[in-house]
Amino acid sequence: MFRWYRRFICIAASAALVGVVAGCGGSDDRGASKDLSGEPVKISLVGDIDAPALGVTTPQLRDAAVAAVEAVNRDGGINGRPLELTVCNTQGDPNIAAKCARTSINDGDAASVGTYAIAGGATPVFTAARFPTIGNFPLGPEDFDSPFSYPIVGGTPSAGTCSVALLADVVGVKKIGVLYSEAPASAAGNIVLERALSARGLKATRFTALPPNATDLTPYMTEVAQGSDAVVLVMAPVTAARVVKTARGLGLDTDLVSVSLATKQLTELGRAAERLYQCSLLRPASAGGPGIDQMLREMKAANITPDVDDTATNAWLAVHLFAQVAATLDEITPATVAAAMDRLTDGDLSAIAPPLNTTEPFAGTADTWPRLFNPTVWYGQIADGKIALLRDNAVNPFQPAE
Template identity: 30%
Template sequence: MIRVLSRVLVAAAMAMLVAGGAQAADQKQPIKIGAMFALSGPAAHIGTPTKLVAEMAVAQINKAGGINGRPLELIIGDTESDPAKAATIAKKFIHSDKVAAIIGPTTTGAGMQVKKIVEEAGVPTFMCVGGDPVIMGGKFGPFTNVFKSPQRSSVAVKALFTYLKEKKITKLGLLYASDSFGKDGASWLEKMAPDYGITFVAKESFGPKDTDMTAQLTKIKSAGPDAVICWGTNPGPAVVSKNAQQLGLSIPLYQSHGVASPKFIELAGDSAEGTLLPTGKILVHDLLPDADPQKAVLADYAKNYTAAFKQPVSGFGGYAYDAVHILAKALKGTGGDKEKLRKNIESIKGHVGVSGVFSFSPEEHNGLAPDAFVMVRIQKGAWELVK
């Protein structure tokens, strides 16, 4: 009997050692984060800096000890600016790579393709897309696993309309891209215009790959607006800017936050001069008052970005920077549990990031207020803060 009992105790001790060793090994395993961006195709100028910054942020977190001693591991996917490709990558991340969370994709259209997939799988996903529909209603309601780090299009419209109201500009022409981002912006512009006493006297659209918008601008010009709003992402808005110059359009041209990068100035050339737009604060971080809560964070981000990549700082990259750091904060103590991770994100308040100061809730999956935006003007090839 003693011999049998001894064998049982030894076996139990061995099992505990094995289990403890497995648990210790598991605690050292990387936490996998899927990261999909448009690294090729029309949206590559947005996706490429986003990917670079995601890698930079993960390196910073790992250098500081990771998450409860476990390093983060990014698994990168190139959506090729194709929504269908984004959906395929999302399925791979979930079912093959077994990721704890996902960052990306880059475009609103791709985000809408990915939304249903990550919702059904229950995988918290921080999208780096401009459009609001990815975090709005629909089949899954407001309580979703999808978050978004860029500022809302609706908040950008509010910032722009507030400025226009102050300038007493009420008659506008609208030219928007026929993709998901452009349509989302146009919808908010039309919906919110009456609240600011604004009327659109002409509305036209263009394809994201169109190379000439002269016909649309000619129609808008003939309607006699006080200014024109163009809503889209490059390269289309840069073409609009050039065509407006060629037509001798003397009224102001306003762009959306979708062009807030050095790429727009590069593409539009001297036609960008005088263009105004709402944008996050990174492009003018050195011009902000010292009391601004983002100033120190933005200065540090800009310093690290330019040192690492030897190029002007990108606000688009900030979308990934915020997503990675918010996920890192929320992952602590979850043990990889996706439901805990989602709830932790929803409980974060006052997180000072590149895109703004984030305060989430179960009903609010962007967490940014109108003060995340400032109005800027392009002057002599540089960004100027409009006060």
């Protein structure tokens, strides 16, 4: 039923179950788990690893989590116990995502980490079971309403508000169009953009929907660019990269802003990526720093070629945050993990994001997004194939521009 993947990562034959890390058996000449003993501490990651129905692939999400788990086990596991990760591919289907969540619960996992499911499906199942999701990438209302949701980043609200703030407050653009992928979370994302624009006395020149499996992006990009000096791309990074390539091919002089693209996507775009504005929810890999350096070292140790974007960094942080919290517990269960997360006031996120305080959301967001704990973002622009920061530090896009 199992075959080896990167020496000690097992992959199940199930179409949805992508991998199990540590505690699979076999040997590891890098010493990842040979000195660990006791019952494994089990966690899961539910993600759109390969979601053709949505035109989305995020293998970097899995790879970053794998690297983090291997590093935790090299450093002694969870108080001497091996940490074991199961990665479940949603395939972009909310029904499969729900099944992934039920499997995690039934298999005795202590928590889920780094969940990224554009079509949803997992969070309601986790919530009904009072099961903690740590570092879930918040895209829809359920992610901000669940008392068992502990996101590290601001997700849709922060990304949308960042895009408008960057264009209007930093670049000085007033005629802003929106091109968004049709998905369950689209409505919430568009509301965020409308609020951010309204706060600045602006309205979108137009909202243009992009069907999930559109092959020719030209008509959509052409439409949204009409009358717009800049366009916000509300979509997964892999889709945004396709749109950028299309816009450059059309010779459009329109400014574009998207969530941070992965290393591989920037490389593939080449010169087409130049001048693209970026809203990063976490410190970009190109900005460096101790936390970024640690993540890249751990990927190298796991024989993983770094392909880093917000989803990857978020998954890496989520694993390490779980390990921090679990190490403080005598008994590691979903209930004890959730209780510990509820008390967290200074969760170490390696300076890639501010320390996580889950005891209260940031001021000004509790009424709308009660589980938004960290709204900060990083403004950037692509220069020479990398994200160059436009501000030295993270900013709160919900606050008025200075």
